[in-house]
Amino acid sequence: MVKYLEEPLSAEQLRKLLKKLGMVPAALVRTNEAIWKEKYRGKELSEDDLIEAMAGHPKLIERPIVEKGDRAVVGHPPEKIRRFLASF
Secondary structure (H helix, E strand, O other): OOOOOOOOOOHHHHHHHHHHHOOOHHHHEOOOOHHHHHHOOOOOOOHHHHHHHHHHOHHHEOOOEEEEOOEEEEOOOOHHHHHHHHOO
């Protein structure tokens, strides 16, 4: 288990995780977080900008994320985690 609020992921770790998830950075950002609304909402951000924002403010990363091998899934809804784990 990675407690990324205590030990934030680096930009490179986030890029690897996004690849495993098969997602673009914008799909992993929690846009309802206060930090998003205060610092980023309404701005035109590149994928690298979004990754740096998540690396700098880990509360912006959608959670939970389950990772196994070269695959990962965001656990919303929880059934996605069950299906993911059952596929191994």
